[in-house]
Each structure stands twice: as C-alpha cells, then as structure tokens.
Amino acid sequence: MADEAVWPDGLFADLDRTGPVPLYFQVSSRLEEAIRSGGIPPGARLENEIAFGHRLKLSRPTVRRAIQELVDKGLLVRRRGIGTQVVQGPVTRPVELTSLYEDLQNAQHEPGTRVLTHEKRAADEQVAQNLGVPPGSDILYIRRQRSTDGVPVAILENFLPDEFSDITPEQLQEQGLYQTLRGRGVTIRIANQRIGARRARDDEGELLGIDHDGPVLTMERIAFDDSGRVIEYGQHCYRPDMYSFETTLVAK
Amino acid sequence: MADEAVWPDGLFADLDRTGPVPLYFQVSSRLEEAIRSGGIPPGARLENEIAFGHRLKLSRPTVRRAIQELVDKGLLVRRRGIGTQVVQGPVTRPVELTSLYEDLQNAQHEPGTRVLTHEKRAADEQVAQNLGVPPGSDILYIRRQRSTDGVPVAILENFLPDEFSDITPEQLQEQGLYQTLRGRGVTIRIANQRIGARRARDDEGELLGIDHDGPVLTMERIAFDDSGRVIEYGQHCYRPDMYSFETTLVAK
C-alpha cells in the first residue's frame, strides 16, 4: 500500500571512502537532491535503516546520521514503528533554515551593493554595549544600500571593532561583508537576530523607493566567531514588498 | 590559562538509567541549566569527551550527543584540537530557536485572548491553495486578538480544515489553538513561516491601539502534522513596538 522507495540505479554508488567528505554527508546530499528533484516523490517510504545500511555497506549509525540531517531540514519524517517518509507538504517548495540573501543571489537576479558611508566613529552607548567595547571606542561604521535587478531592497548598517577598520569599500562592494571577513580567516559561528518592523526614518524611505514614513521590515543582529568574540553588530531595514524572512520549523 | 570547568558537586549524580528519560537528555538538561544559571561561567572549558564520559560512566557517543544538543542551541562551541567551551557572547541572554509566544507566557505577564470571529466559511483561492483543499470548500475561520497585561499585541487569523470546525471559542480562549489541537491527538511537526511587514488595514490599527495605517509586523504560517497533512494556515499581525521575533543561528 505504502509507496515503496525505488531510487534511480546507482544513486548511492561510488561512495568515496577515502576522501575528506564524510560518508553520512555524501549519503544525505544525494538523498536530498533526489527528493528535491522529485526523483523520490513526496510520501514515499524509505527502506528501514538496517536494510539501507546493509545495502550501502554502511553501519546503522552512519545511515541514521544521514537521515537525521534531512529530518532536521524538514524533508523527511520519522515515526517509530512506521518508518521514514518523504514529507508530503511543501512539495516543490525550497526549504531552508533561514534565507537571508540567498533568495536574491540564487535566482537569476543581479544583486548590487552601494556603499553609502564607510568611516571610523566613536561607539555610542548602544553600539558599545552590543559590540562589547567601552563607549567612545573607535569602531568601523558601514552603511550600504542593497538592490536586486536595480531595485533597492535594503539599507544595511554595520558596526565592527576597530581591528577591522582596514576593510575597504571596494571589498564590500565586490564580495560583501561576510565573504570579506572569511577571507581574513574570520568565520561567524553564532548570530543572534531580532526581526521587527517600524516606520522608515531619515532618508530610508527615499533610498528604498517607498513613502518617507512607510513601513519597513527590520533586522538587528549580533554575530560571534568561534571563540565567542563579537565580530559585527548590524541594524538593517528592508523594503517589505520586496523582502521577507522564511523559516522552516521542525518540532523535536 | 583556560578556565577549567569545575561543576557543582553531584551535578551529574543520580542519572536514571532505568526510566524513560534518555541519558543524553538528562546530561544535556543539567548541563544547560548549569550554564544558564552561571554555575558554569562563559568561556569555561569542558572536560574532553572521553574523560567526561568516563567520569559519568557513559560511552563517548552518548556524551557527544548531549554536548551536541547544546551546541545546536548555541550554548557551547566545539573546536577540533581545542576543546569545548561555553559561549562567551550572549551572557545571560535567553537563547531559543524561535520564540513565538513563549516570551509573553513565560514572564509574569498575563496573556489574554479574545475571540473576534469564529465561523464556517468557503475557502477563497489563496486559502484553498495553502490549505490544500478545493476552492469553495468549507473551512473554519478564526480571528483572535492577543494581549499581554491588557495591552493588545497581535491579531491572529487562522484557517483550518472542516474536520476541526467543532473547536469552540471557549477552548481557544482557555487553551490556545495548538494546545487544543494537541488535546485531539494532533501534533504539529513542521511549519513554514514567512515574516514580513506592511501597513495596518481595516480595523487592525484600532484593535492594536496604533495608527490606522501604522506599520505592523506580519507572520504567515502553514503547519503540517506527522503525515504531512496541512493542519492550519495562519495570517497574523503584531504591534511592532510590543513584539519581535528572535532567533539564534548556529553555523554548521
């Protein structure tokens, strides 16, 4: 009765057991691709973990981990005593943890960045607290206008510790902030975000091409690296008819 | 140099090896409590996994899983060759995957619900598509005003399949929608959310106590159960000076 999973021949052939790519990742990647492409249809039941592992010549924990990755992404559902199924709901819908810019960058849209301000500043009370530096300290302030296909969609304000003040407007224009940081060996590990709404103020309405006091979507973010150091504090606002935040929640 | 972790005596004594609560969960719960309460300070380094497991008389995978839970929550950071550390950044800050209502319910605030509308309706095009039913089908439409300490913070509109139309306004008022559903044996497993902003319309401004066309924060949600069936579609709007969405992102 239940759809039995029959995957394309050789979907899981050629697993690389010597390279640096973990086996569970190879399996989950191929499985994810097969699900997203429709090769394995919604509602289809996967083989049980033991048999699956036996056929792939993998131990059960390894197979479990591969499956768990997709459960966490909301692509699979596991039920004890039943089995593992491809989720029926969001059929062709792209499911991501949170889509920040990727929506814009992935499609054939052409993203653009204009650096409005780039200067050294003294941190005011609020910025100092969020950045974890003494008030009045030198910091780097950046203000950018982000657009897609020539239409402005966001105003991004970032505050960074002084040690990053040699980042140039050119780098920001070409690579974006996070890629520039990564190029310096700095990787963001944890970020706290707060999403809200308010009226546009100052020149925001003009820059976004909306009413001068029209509604904007806002996102505030503090980003930390591995060691827990604050790398960046940002206050951003988005044109609400051009941008929204999507999330997929998976209950444990 | 590095802070060595010294936990309160007996933090991990009395692990229940016979009860239904998984060992990894018992460990991660107590560890989380110790971190949030400051018993283990930010920046502190945990014992390595082998030694930790040996002292708790647990195998390494079990200890790893307990630690991984907290890494996913953003409370711990693991670095190969270095060790595991308590995150330095969000010191006392409550960190959740996404806080929906819990912010309001947890504190000593008094949440309130007023059912504005509760009726059977024919699904229009958009609702029918999101709910996965034919256009014109009977559905249950609910409109509620949510408040905290007597101040309105949100207008919630929900659309449910006809099979739930025996849910009463009284149940919604006392238990909320999700708890009512849970009482019927229905649990939400996956939800797709979209967060945005727009102007208030119709009577929303009045109901929220803001300008009639002032900015509101919006959240649209489709919720699925285990089997992938659509349980609920919602369109909500929030008073932006009273409500925002917080998330913690952890890079893999």
Next chain:
DNA sequence: CAGTGGTCTAGACCACCAA
C-alpha cells in the same frame, strides 16, 4: 608531539505501532 573533536563500526536492547 600530545590532545582534542570528527567520523565510523558492529553489535545490543528497548518502546512503539500495525496487522
């Protein structure tokens, strides 16, 4: 070099569900 987390194996027992 020694120490750490990252990955993987080959088993085992249990709780839950459907038939």
Next chain:
DNA sequence: TGGTGGTCTAGACCACTGT
C-alpha cells in the same frame, strides 16, 4: 507478533590544533 525507529555501548582511526 514482527518490524520500525530510539537509545546505548566499547571500541577504532583520522584531522586538526597547539606546543
């Protein structure tokens, strides 16, 4: 009752980090 996922064990080897 048989099959499923949920949990747990006791090892092993590797990759990366700092000294």
